Amino acid sequence: MDKISVVIVTWNAEAFIRRCLDCVFSQGIDDMEVFVVDNGSVDKTVKIVKEFAPRINLIENSENKGFCFANNQALAKARGDFILTLNSDIALENNYVSELLDFLKINPKAGMVQGKFLRMDKVTIDGLGLHLSPLFRLGNIAEGKADTLKFNKSFEIFGPCAAAALYRKELITDITFEDEVFDERFFFLVEDFDLAWRARNAGWIAMYVPKAVCYHYRGSSGHKSFFRQYLSLRNRYFLLIKNLSLKSIGQLVLAVLFYDIPRLVFICFTNRMALKLFSEIRY
Numbered sequence: 001m002d003k004i005s006v007v008i009v010t011w012n013a014e015a016f017i018r019r020c021l022d023c024v025f026s027q028g029i030d031d032m033e034v035f036v037v038d039n040g041s042v043d044k045t046v047k048i049v050k051e052f053a054p055r056i057n058l059i060e061n062s063e064n065k066g067f068c069f070a071n072n073q074a075l076a077k078a079r080g081d082f083i084l085t086l087n088s089d090i091a092l093e094n095n096y097v098s099e100l101l102d103f104l105k106i107n108p109k110a111g112m113v114q115g116k117f118l119r120m121d122k123v124t125i126d127g128l129g130l131h132l133s134p135l136f137r138l139g140n141i142a143e144g145k146a147d148t149l150k151f152n153k154s155f156e157i158f159g160p161c162a163a164a165a166l167y168r169k170e171l172i173t174d175i176t177f178e179d180e181v182f183d184e185r186f187f188f189l190v191e192d193f194d195l196a197w198r199a200r201n202a203g204w205i206a207m208y209v210p211k212a213v214c215y216h217y218r219g220s221s222g223h224k225s226f227f228r229q230y231l232s233l234r235n236r237y238f239l240l241i242k243n244l245s246l247k248s249i250g251q252l253v254l255a256v257l258f259y260d261i262p263r264l265v266f267i268c269f270t271n272r273m274a275l276k277l278f279s280e281i282r283y
Helices: 017-024 045-050 067-075 094-106 171-175 192-203 227-243 248-270 276-278
Strands: 003-009 032-039 057-063 082-087 088-093 110-119 125-128 131-134 138-140 155-157 164-170 205-216
Touching: 003 017, 003 067, 003 088, 017 032, 017 045, 017 082, 017 088, 032 045, 032 067, 032 276, 045 057, 057 192, 067 205, 082 094, 082 171, 110 155, 110 192, 125 164, 125 205, 131 192, 138 227, 164 171, 164 205, 171 192, 192 205, 227 248
Parallel strands: 003 032, 003 082, 032 057, 110 205
Antiparallel strands: 082 164, 088 205, 110 125, 110 164, 131 138, 155 205
């Protein structure tokens, strides 16, 4: 019997965490351990999580140390053959984990998978996997489109969104560097692109599994839009500097000319964290 480790990071998630945990414990998985890492919530999140004791392994941080750091805390303790990373604002259908697990068992080259993410209206697609464009723009496949029959077939993706991704433990072991699975410099946002890129370089592929369905509230992190914009752009540069090969220099020049320069000029006039961004993207 395969053991599943579920890792959930919370920060002021009282509106979502009970439903999230109810969904986890409705998966019908006998051998499962569940970690909740709380990043210094000041609402009732921790109180709600403790109601699920002793089925929960709770790790409490005194402050918000970021999605990456918190995940790594739990992953260092996880003993599962497969790892499910899960956002607190995700509601899983009861067969979500079993569908992903069954897919991985018959597709040995696949090391990371995600299901069909729908928005809370249950008809609009939130994402079918991570997508990296030729100009290195980051996005979610089919985001905002209506769910139709054409999205009921499995296909290869760049990587899974860490909001509800299942990874093989062997993949996690392969890409861990200096005890970090997720690169903690990212704090949060784009970290799953980085993990997927490293896994692909290690020979793993990622797949979309349509029979596994979940619902994503989105926008529950509580961070201001200017901070998210700063992190999104900064982390994109972290991602490219870290993972691009020399053969991609031509693509990068085009991306800088037609995408990055206009975006950076705009941010200079609209985002108060622009100076911090420019000082950090040299890293």
